[in-house]
Amino acid sequence: MTRIYRTSRIGIRPPRAPDTRSSRVTGLRNTLKSPVFINFGVTGPNGARLCVVSKKGLPVYKWDKSIKRALVVVAHPDDVDFGSAGTVAFLTNRGVDVAYCLVTSGDAGGDDSTESREERIAIREDEQTAAAKEVGVTDLTFLHWPDGRVETTMALRREIARVIRSHRPHLVITQSPERNYDRIFSSHPDHMATGEATLRAVYPDARNPHAFPELVREGFKPHTVDEVWLSGVSPTMVVDITKTFDRKYAALRRHASQVGNRKGLKKMMRTWAGDTAKRAGMKKGKLAEGFRVIATS
Helix, strand or coil, rough: CCCCCCCHHHHCCCCCCCCCCCCCCCCHHHHHCCCCCCCCCCCCCHHEEEEEECCCCCEECCCCCCCCCEEEEEECHHHHHHCCHHHHHHHHHHCCCEEEEECCCCCCCCCCCCCCCHHHHHHHHHHHHHHHHHCCCCCCEEEECCCCCCCCCCHHHHHHHHHHHHHCCCCEEEEECCCCCCCCHHHHEEEHHHHHHHHHHHHHHHHCCCHHHHHHCCCCCCCCEEEEEEEECCCCCEEEEECCHHHHHHHHHCCCCHCCCCHHHHHHHHHHHHHHHHCCCCCCCCEEEEEEEECCC
């Protein structure tokens, strides 16, 4: 079921029961300091097993059932599908409850449409809802910040913290707050502001009962996120999406207002994923999405 909330209607989303699972983030930060991994299957995020496939490569995430809930926070409709939808499909295939939080509804979407702002919002939210279903996600929150004008404000931190406290994820996936000088399009100001606001919402806002005390009064109890995966810049881990790439592409094709007439889209996406896998030292023909892993508990 798709859930759409406007910031003028705060506090209407019922909080979930507190998570009593103890944190098991172990060792990844220390592990990644070593340029060469001696052992096969070192311990990584949430105690997961990381398989190193090359002395010059990156660890590949190995599923171990520790992640039960995940939240993806991005700036615009289609951002998750360009960046992380293969990983989302990987997680939902394994029973993870994944939710999306969209800071804007893409009302300045960069296309040549002549629709009104309200019409563009409706179109893009419908497209994102359909795209989410392609990778097994039905829980979406749209915050309705103005597209192209996202800043890392206290108000945005509060609303993201609200969603974190509601969904209570073990893992948050978001965009990098760092600028990518090699591929400037991944460094839209909204992307960087969303990534920074999300990191601040993860720590300290969502876990601190004295941060935004109105959230506690509304029933949103503090929650500590175990870890964050940042997409876009300086990956320290990859997820093998070879088997979920077609679902990622199907999700991306749902954004017809943005990519409907783009030729060679599938080839471009496969090339990007192939290059990521190659840089990680994976075998020829493999596809991957890369993330910088941050332990946050």
